[in-house]
Amino acid sequence: MSSLTARPLHQFELNTLSHVPDDYAWSALNDLPHGDDVVPVVDLASPDAVGHIGRACKEWGAFQVTGHGIPIHLLDRVEAQTRLLFSLPAARKLKAARGPGSLSGYGLANTSSFYSNIFWSEGFTIIGSPRDDARKLWPEDHDEYCCVMEEYNRLISDLSGRLLRAMMVSLGLREEDMDWAGLLREADPVLQLNYYPVCPEPDRAIGIAHHTDSSFITILHQSGGESGLQLVHREDTAGPARWVTVPPRRGALVVNVGDLCEIVFNGRIRSVMHRAIVNRAQTRVSVAFFCGPPPRFNVAPIEKLIGPGEPPAYRAMSWPEFLSLKRKLYNKTLEYLRSPEEEPVHHENTAYMTNQR
Numbered sequence: 405m406s407s408l409t410a411r412p413l414h415q416f417e418l419n420t421l422s423h424v425p426d427d428y429a430w431s432a433l434n435d436l437p438h439g440d441d442v443v444p445v446v447d448l449a450s451p452d453a454v455g456h457i458g459r460a461c462k463e464w465g466a467f468q469v470t471g472h473g474i475p476i477h478l479l480d481r482v483e484a485q486t487r488l489l490f491s492l493p494a495a496r497k498l499k500a501a502r503g504p505g506s507l508s509g510y511g512l513a514n515t516s517s518f519y520s521n522i523f524w525s526e527g528f529t530i531i532g533s534p535r536d537d538a539r540k541l542w543p544e545d546h547d548e549y550c551c552v553m554e555e556y557n558r559l560i561s562d563l564s565g566r567l568l569r570a571m572m573v574s575l576g577l578r579e580e581d582m583d584w585a586g587l588l589r590e591a592d593p594v595l596q597l598n599y600y601p602v603c604p605e606p607d608r609a610i611g612i613a614h615h616t617d618s619s620f621i622t623i624l625h626q627s628g629g630e631s632g633l634q635l636v637h638r639e640d641t642a643g644p645a646r647w648v649t650v651p652p653r654r655g656a657l658v659v660n661v662g663d664l665c666e667i668v669f670n671g672r673i674r675s676v677m678h679r680a681i682v683n684r685a686q687t688r689v690s691v692a693f694f695c696g697p698p699p700r701f702n703v704a705p706i707e708k709l710i711g712p713g714e715p716p717a718y719r720a721m722s723w724p725e726f727l728s729l730k731r732k733l734y735n736k737t738l739e740y741l742r743s744p745e746e747e748p749v750h751h752e753n754t755a756y757m758t759n760q761r
């Protein structure tokens with residue numbers, strides 16, 4: 405995985421540049437047309453929330469959720485701490501740099517290693533307790549940062565359980581068909597903080613390139629003001645596949661269906677392809693909570709869904725095996741798992757280093 409230490413010095417002064425340097429320049433960003441349809445907004449407190457969630461997951465693989473019970477002032481504090489972290493001097497952030505083979509700490513988004521060109525962003529991944537890395541960033545006083553992130557982890561993990569149960573019920577399963585509470589209790593919470601500096605030529609740069617998240621679901625808080633999150637709305641009767649922007653909505657959280665839900669629900673819902681674009685007006689931050697399983701989790705369709713009329717659509721494997729496959733095949737992982745007879749084409753990371761230019 406790539407580390408910022410190996411990157412050009414201007415990685416730390418992106419917001420001062422008057423043009424996009426060549427190694428940050430991307431083309432083919434308009435590979436799909438842009439749609440103006442609107443990602444559904446679901447009020448979790450409404451009596452028909454489950455039906456709305458089911459439809460949104462099937463049609464979009466994403467929705468915005470309101471009425472989720474996470475206080476807006478906590479979201480504001482999470483955002484303020486995130487901004488504070490990225491505003492630290494480069495030398496301080498590098499003290500908490502992600503080491504080789506480690507997923508947590510400071511660096512470019514992990515997926516950047518699949519490309520030759522560089523993302524217009526910085527990232528910080530917190531797995532489990534925020535305290536160890538916080539000590540490296542703020543040796544004297546990291547209490548406010550840790551308290552805020554711990555409280556957020558607690559509430560967002562609980563929300564992810566509620567959403568997953570609603571998704572089950574919307575698919576005609578019973579809540580008891582999967583022990584979400586047990587699984588989520590055993591898994592380390594994962595928070596990904598993303599920072600996108602202003603960009604002088606936003607059409608030539610990308611914040612985070614298109615990908616699906618591996619988790620069951622991802623719950624994303626994005627800062628207000630400029631939009632950045634875009635997702636692919638698949639081809640339907642209204643038109644061809646298109647990029648749709650998800651504008652920030654105060655207090656709402658974005659829920660993305662990840663690869664694991666696609667597999668456990670045997671393809672009845674699909675993980676959503678998404679990316680983050682940049683803008684020239686305002687620095688943007690986002691905080692993603694990846695709701696994943698513990699290592700012992702067997703990645704396979706729920707047995708209840710399998711029968712003579714519905715064979716498993718994906719090959720089973722352990723969660724660590726899935727993650728290692730994803731590190732090789734990246735956006736092709738699910739396609740490969742859906743075609744079990746084929747031997748995997750041997751992809752080193754470098755196979756993707758062309759940056760679709």
Ligand SMILES: C=C1C[C@]23C[C@@]1(O)CC[C@H]2[C@@]12CCC[C@@](C)(C(=O)O1)[C@H]2[C@@H]3C(=O)O
Nearest residue numbers: 507514515529594596617618619694695696
């Ligand atoms: C739940 C998970 C999703 C994740 C792999 C992991 O087991 C823990 C780290 C997560 C994360 C966070 C940063 C971006 C990402 C791509 C990565 O490398 O580690 C995601 C993983 C993922 O979605 O594949």
Ligand SMILES: O=C(O)CCC(=O)C(=O)O
Nearest residue numbers: 596598632633680690692
């Ligand atoms: O910043 C965003 O809107 C998207 C971030 C994202 O997709 C991720 O962290 O996986």
Ligand SMILES: [Fe+2]
Nearest residue numbers: 615616617678
């Ligand atoms: Fe993502």
